[in-house]
Amino acid sequence: MENYYKVLEVEQSATKKEIKKSYYRLAKLYHPDHNKDDATAAEKFKLVGEAYRVLSDDAARANYDRELAEGPKKTAPGQPKTKQTATPGAARKPKAPGASAAQVDFQNLAQNFAAFYGFNPKTKEVTNEDKLGTYVPKEKKKNPLDMTDMFERFMGIK
Numbered sequence: 001m002e003n004y005y006k007v008l009e010v011e012q013s014a015t016k017k018e019i020k021k022s023y024y025r026l027a028k029l030y031h032p033d034h035n036k037d038d039a040t041a042a043e044k045f046k047l048v049g050e051a052y053r054v055l056s057d058d059a060a061r062a063n064y065d066r067e068l069a070e071g072p073k074k075t076a077p078g079q080p081k082t083k084q085t086a087t088p089g090a091a092r093k094p095k096a097p098g099a100s101a102a103q104v105d106f107q108n109l110a111q112n113f114a115a116f117y118g119f120n121p122k123t124k125e126v127t128n129e130d131k132l133g134t135y136v137p138k139e140k141k142k143n144p145l146d147m148t149d150m151f152e153r154f155m156g157i158k
Contacts, residue, residue: 004051008026019055026048030042032045110122
């Protein structure tokens, strides 16, 4: 497992500000635009980005620190080593309600739209007022995406 603290050239006790400062310095140093045709620099740039992504997120950093303290997992003799599918230190975040990228049903986009925005464009029905934000419709059937009033006020016509 790669030591992200060494990648970012900071101590394990580094603050978020120190981590960010080191990340910006190293990202600039290894950026592909500054290192054309240098595969090593491109790999280091990716590694620096991954290290920053993990260490800048409190939950991911705590998980990574725990994994770092435990050390590499040992396998019993004769058992094959399994390849990790998740990035070490990546936080497992709970999924928000609504459609995610993996759950999008392209056959029924209106339902996906309604689940995400709280409004069904086909039936013009408000399905979740909380998702509409500060907009509170005067009528339940009014289309919150209707821009007619704003357009008329802007153009000065009725």
